[in-house]
Amino acid sequence: MARRVLTIADRIEISTGVKPGWEVRKIARHLGRDPGVISREIRRNRNADGTYRAVGADVKAERRRTRPQDAKVASCPVLRARVLADLRQSRTPRQIPGRLRLEAADASVERMPNSLLADGHVASHEAIYQFIYAMPRAELVKHGVFLQSKRTRRHTRPQPGSRTKKAPIVGMTPLSERDLSALERRVPGHWEGDLIIGKNGATCAITLVERMSRYVTILACPMGKDSASIADILIEHTRELPEMMRASLAWDQGSEITRHAALSLATALPVYFADSRSPWQRPSNENTNRLIREYLPKGEAIPAHQPYLRAISSELNERPRATLGYLTPRESFQRLLVGQPHVASTP
Structure with a gap:
């Protein structure tokens, strides 16, 4: 029988088991795989700090499969x-x-x-x-070797139009297909996300805004804009959200979100993509990013210290908003969790 290669779905299950401290044999029984397969997978594809994250592990395994063979x-x-x-x-x-x-x-x-x-x-x-x-x-x-082309290095021939257009993200679902209730802010759990970039593009952080409450989350990205790392961070954060707060995520067409399918598979959170160069399609996030820039100005490095970024989001979530009847985003978010109106009634 052919050897069954571990899939991204398998690695998501392994990551889920590793986090609470399951033993290798328990994870193997859960997946119906040999314990040696699970042990080898964790040992080979864990991060440098010893943690195991599904998307990062899947990327490492794929690179290992495609490594150059002996010529x-x-x-x-x-x-x-x-x-x-x-x-x-x-x-x-x-x-x-x-x-x-x-x-x-x-x-x-x-x-x-x-x-x-x-x-x-x-x-x-x-x-x-x-x-x-x-x-x-x-x-x-x-050795007296001269090719007719006079070249001694391979040059990839660009595809038509590739110099002006970047490759589309595979499996994109346009934002226009998202439920109308999200556009009208009638249902909680619809998020808008983006990256804010630091000096010389070397650092970044994820910003997330819940559309009804305007509740802000800022997530540190120690590995920068690497798509596998971004997916793992979003998976870990989304799993901690209540189910009612996992309705959808809207993002732009940046390369950092190319592994959106793994995110959706791990969390059941559908990801929708705004049109290219259309920031107005994610207005809450764009407006929030301007507020975040008061704390993290453009041209400065963005720290990868999560407590520091959490302190910034906490301050923003304590600013009363006119659109919420002068409730704070934190108060509005908490009201949504218990089924209360997210906007204060005016006397």
């Missing part, structure tokens, strides 16, 4: 000598594989002049190109 041409001395000999004779990386296959299949075919025996070895043109581009330029010159 076929470079690892075989016979094949390497033959390819270099043919390249010196101005035979192209596409001609050489065809000739190798012909000689391997038909013993009556003689070796070409100034070529070497391949002993039945074959290689694809891609393997030969990888071999060439991996060699230092000085070594290419030493």
